Amino acid sequence: MHAWRILVPALLVSLIAGCSSTPTTKPGKSEPPSRYKQKHDAGPGKFVDTSHVPDAVPRYEVRTMAGNKNPxxxxxxxxxxxxxxxxxxxxxxxxxxxxxxxxxxxxxxxxxxxxxxxxxxxxxxxxxxxxxxxxxxxxxxxxxxxxxxxxxxxxxxxxxxxxxxxxxxxxxxxxxxxxxxxxxxxxxxxxxxxxQTVATPGSQLPPNTHLQLGAFGSEASAKQFAADVGRKLTYPVFISRVKTHATLYRVRVGPLKDARQMQHARDQIRSLNIPEPHVVYGD
Structure with missing residues (x-):
């Protein structure tokens, strides 16, 4: 279904979305065990309704060399x-x-x-x-x-x-x-x-739905960021630790029960000039 794509070496980024992963390697080099863990691509094991996930909101972002090698x-x-x-x-x-x-x-x-x-x-x-x-x-x-x-x-x-x-x-x-x-x-x-596929304001979200604000390689940096954000949000802010080849500390907001809470939380986060958070389900 999908063609091979360019993946850069793992680099520490303070605001990355979704679940953590093991680092990948440059094209042409052998991949670590986690890479291509499936022979064929697929969706999740069971259907996940993502109708409540809003469109990306265009905003000005600084473009760096990351992902922009030319040619x-x-x-x-x-x-x-x-x-x-x-x-x-x-x-x-x-x-x-x-x-x-x-x-x-x-x-x-x-x-x-x-x-x-x-x-x-x-x-x-x-x-x-x-x-x-x-x-x-x-x-x-x-x-x-x-x-x-x-x-x-x-x-x-x-x-x-x-x-x-x-x-x-x-x-x-x-x-x-x-x-x-x-x-x-x-x-x-x-x-x-x-x-109009977006869920109505009061529709329920899957259990353990969160918004992820960032992921850090340093626990101290994650704690400082979580503390700064937590003082300004009305929703719980916590750190989720995950260890693969390296340890990442993910700063998340939630859990959020319904689409109304999610939108309210997004509005608060946007007012802090934090990049658009990503939705994380159940992990």
């Missing part, structure tokens, strides 16, 4: 990044990626979270925001590009599990889409009634 070569083909993406619009096929890459590093060093509204693109600067519209049914989603791929000639974008579910291409694996840049100054039009 770069994969499978013998060289790719050049788009210099001015302001007029970018393209029609092609979208695919999606799931558990095989969930928890692995993306091209800019973040951690791939298949339940967040993200995507992989071959030539857009990282990060970028695009609106993806399923040509067959008109459903749309706004995603944040933080990865490279898909390296398949007929596909223009690789969507997360949540984004693919939103526009209805999970079952087929691919679908024809229109992809259009969304700039931070753009105002997304309200969806048509038929596209």
């Amino acid at each position: 770069y070569t994969v499978l013998g083909k060289t790719y050049y990044l788009i210099e001015d993406e302001r007029s970018y619009k393209e029609r092609g096929y979208a695919s999606w990626y799931g558990t095989k890459f969930h928890g692995e590093r993306t091209s800019n060093g973040e951690v791939y979270d298949m339940y967040a509204m993200t995507a992989a693109h071959k030539t857009l600067p990282i990060p970028s925001y695009v609106r993806v519209t399923n040509v067959s049914n008109g459903k749309t989603v706004v995603v944040r590009v933080n990865d490279r791929g898909p390296f398949h000639s007929s596909r223009v974008i690789d969507l997360s599990y949540a984004a693919a579910q939103r526009i209805g291409i999970l079952g087929n694996g691919t679908g024809q889409v229109d992809v259009e840049i969304v700039l931070p100054t753009d105002a997304a039009p309200p969806p048509r009634a038929s596209q």
Whole structure:
């Protein structure tokens, strides 16, 4: 379903999303045991309703070299990044990626979270925001590009599990889409009634749903960040420790019981100028 993608060496990032992972290696080198733990990609073992996960919200972000090597070569083909993406619009096929890459590093060093509204693109600067519209049914989603791929000639974008579910291409694996840049100054039009897939304000969330604000290699840094944020939020802030090849300290908010609480928590977090948090289920 999915083409091989570029993954950078593990680097310590203070604001990364989703579950922790073991570090990955540069293309051409042997992979650690956790990499490609599945021969084939797939969704979660049972259907997870991600309709309450909001679209990515475009905002100004500093672009660094992380994920933006230009040009770069994969499978013998060289790719050049788009210099001015302001007029970018393209029609092609979208695919999606799931558990095989969930928890692995993306091209800019973040951690791939298949339940967040993200995507992989071959030539857009990282990060970028695009609106993806399923040509067959008109459903749309706004995603944040933080990865490279898909390296398949007929596909223009690789969507997360949540984004693919939103526009209805999970079952087929691919679908024809229109992809259009969304700039931070753009105002997304309200969806048509038929596209209202976001849960109602009082709808229940799965047990142990949290918002992750960041992950740190230093326990002291995690505690300081959690303490600073905790004084300004009305929701519990705690640190979740996970150990793979290295120990990560993940700062999370919750648990959140319903979509109303989640939106309220997001609003509080946004007011602190913290990057958009990612939804984490049950771990």
